Amino acid sequence: MTIFAPTIDTNDSIRATWAEVDLAALRRNVRLIRGSVNGVPGAKPVGVMLVVKANAYGHGLVEVTRALADITDCVGVAVLEEGILLRREGINAPILVLGGVWGDQIPLFIKHDLILTASSVDRLSQIDEAARAMGRRAKAHLKIDTGMERVGVHYFNAHKLQEAALKCANVDILGIYSHFANADSEDLTHAKLQLERFQEVLAFYENRSIQRPTAHIANSAAMLRLPESLLDMVRPGLLLYGVYPSKHVPESIDVAPAMAWKSRVVYFKVVPPDHPVSYGSTWKSDHPVRMVTIPVGYGDGYLRRMSNSSQVIINNRKYQQVGTICMDQMMINIEWDSAYNGDEVILLGASADQRITVEDMAIWANTAPYEILTSINGRVPRVYTCQQSI
Ligand SMILES: *Cc1c(COP(=O)(O)O)cnc(C)c1O
Numbered sequence: 001m002t003i004f005a006p007t008i009d010t011n012d013s014i015r016a017t018w019a020e021v022d023l024a025a026l027r028r029n030v031r032l033i034r035g036s037v038n039g040v041p042g043a044k045p046v047g048v049m050l051v052v053k054a055n056a057y058g059h060g061l062v063e064v065t066r067a068l069a070d071i072t073d074c075v076g077v078a079v080l081e082e083g084i085l086l087r088r089e090g091i092n093a094p095i096l097v098l099g100g101v102w103g104d105q106i107p108l109f110i111k112h113d114l115i116l117t118a119s120s121v122d123r124l125s126q127i128d129e130a131a132r133a134m135g136r137r138a139k140a141h142l143k144i145d146t147g148m149e150r151v152g153v154h155y156f157n158a159h160k161l162q163e164a165a166l167k168c169a170n171v172d173i174l175g176i177y178s179h180f181a182n183a184d185s186e187d188l189t190h191a192k193l194q195l196e197r198f199q200e201v202l203a204f205y206e207n208r209s210i211q212r213p214t215a216h217i218a219n220s221a222a223m224l225r226l227p228e229s230l231l232d233m234v235r236p237g238l239l240l241y242g243v244y245p246s247k248h249v250p251e252s253i254d255v256a257p258a259m260a261w262k263s264r265v266v267y268f269k270v271v272p273p274d275h276p277v278s279y280g281s282t283w284k285s286d287h288p289v290r291m292v293t294i295p296v297g298y299g300d301g302y303l304r305r306m307s308n309s310s311q312v313i314i315n316n317r318k319y320q321q322v323g324t325i326c327m328d329q330m331m332i333n334i335e336w337d338s339a340y341n342g343d344e345v346i347l348l349g350a351s352a353d354q355r356i357t358v359e360d361m362a363i364w365a366n367t368a369p370y371e372i373l374t375s376i377n378g379r380v381p382r383v384y385t386c387q388q389s390i
Contacts, residue, residue: 015381016263017262017263017264017295017296017380018261018381018383019260019348019376019380019381020259020260020261020262020349020383020384021060021063021064021382021383021385022258022259023064023067023258023384024386025242025256025257026059026064026067026258028255028256029239029240029256030068032253032254032255033048033223033239033240033253034071036223037223037230037234044232046231046234047073047074047214047216047232047233048072048073048234049072049073049075049234049235050074050076050236051098051219051236051240052082053077053079053082053098053237054078054374057370057373058301058373058375058376059258059259059373059382060382061082061085062085062086062089063382065091066089069093072093073233074094074115074233075093075094076096076235077095077097077098078097078098080097080105080108080109082097083095083097083109083114084108084114094115094174095113095114095115096114096115096141097116097117098117099151100117100119100151101117101123106127106130109127110130110136110138113139115141116139116141117140117143118141118165119142119151119153120153120161121160121161124161124168124171125164127140127168127171128168131170132169132170139171139174140171141174141175141177141213141214142162142176142177143177144158144176144178144198145178146193146195146197147181147197148178148181155197155200155201158201158204159204162176162204162205166210174213175214175215175233176201176213176215177215178217179217179219180218180221180229183221183222183226183229184220184221184248185248188225191222195226198215198217212232216234218230219234219236220236220238220240220244220245220249221248222234223236223239225248225250239253239255240255241257241259242257242258243257243357243373245369245370257348257349259373260346260350261346261347261348261380262346262347263294263295263296263344263347264344265293265294265342265345267292267293267341268293268340268341269290270288270290271288271289271290271291274286277291277331278322278325278326280324281323282308282323289334289336290333290334290335290338291322291334292331292334292339292343293329293330294312294329294331294345295328296330296380297325299327299377300328300376300379300380301377303325303367303372303375304325305366305367306321306364307323308323308324309321310325310361310365311356311364312345312346312356313346313349313351313354313356314334314344314345314346315337316352316353317337317354318356319332319334320332321333332345348361
């Protein structure tokens with residue numbers, strides 16, 4: 001199929017900083033992910049829930065979900081508002097809200113046909129009661145805490161929630177899930193313990209000869225490292241966007257990054273020796289250098305803590321960012337090379353021979369790739385491309 005997405009001709013754009021999202025790359029990543037978890041012929045198919053919380057990890061909640069809705073079994077968002085926005089935009093796919101819920105929100109879930117996370121016996125009975133009062137049926141997945149200590153009933157109390165779920169008259173229990181705290185850490189001992197606890201919780205159904213609801217626990221890292229954790233469905237987030245969670249996760253699927261972040265040179269000057277650059281004078285040169293200014297800064301989500309450690313690509317060469325990154329601008333040392341006003345600058349993405357990845361930026365900022373992507377904020381216009389018909 002062909003996806004028609006709005007495109008802006010960036011040459012005509014008045015904004016010199018933008019992010020390009022390749023929807024075809026995202027669709028290809030989904031196919032690769034689905035193929036990789038369904039490698040065993042004759043085995044029960046493993047479903048794929050696409051996690052699009054936090055503005056689809058910065059890629060654009062509505063555009064990404066719309067482009068992928070027909071190849072996903074379920075869409076995962078973090079908060080109610082994200083789910084409502086998708087419904088208002090006409091997206092009909094099943095949507096699970098992964099985060100916690102408070103009482104007053106429950107009728108809105110039911111009204112918009114969003115799947116609730118039922119994380120305690122009390123919450124489940126509130127959901128049942130709200131559905132009864134509205135004369136509707138609610139949909140829920142049970143949430144079991146196997147070692148994250150976030151939302152969910154503890155694994156050792158899970159049977160109470162499971163028993164209560166069997167008695168709910170107005171709620172369809174469509175799934176049961178848990179979440180790993182350490183699937184991307186070097187040591188998988190804790191992840192394996194969590195999986196073991198979850199398997200014991202699932203034995204509840206087998207012991208009673210009841211068909212279990214769709215069971216899921218694997219995030220991106222677990223998908224690639226713990227094949228026994230695939231169960232009935234996987235929940236990839238970061239991997240969908242072509243990025244790997246940590247260096248401990250094998251890059252065993254050929255997913256490709258879907259986002260490039262670009263800007264343009266807007267100023268050029270020669271900085272003399274001993275003339276420090278930017279706030280706090282954290283950098284200076286002992287020889288004259290050519291310096292260009294780029295209209296992007298931490299006010300766009302280019303993290304300030306990358307100051308003096310990040311690089312950008314100009315004219316197919318990598319250069320060092322120098323001085324403190326400002327809110328709206330930053331300076332690049334091009335030594336004695338040439339660059340002109342309007343030249344394209346790649347903050348994230350590839351030129352003919354050079355490449356800057358989300359993983360590189362995470363190292364420069366001393367953070368996780370997740371924070372790099374979700375930091376790119378609303379001041380950076382997203383431009384949607386679809387390089388090929390798929
Ligand atoms: C964010 C999230 C995911 C996706 O995690 P990735 O590491 O990005 O794959 C899966 N499940 C839950 C409950 C989440 O909150």
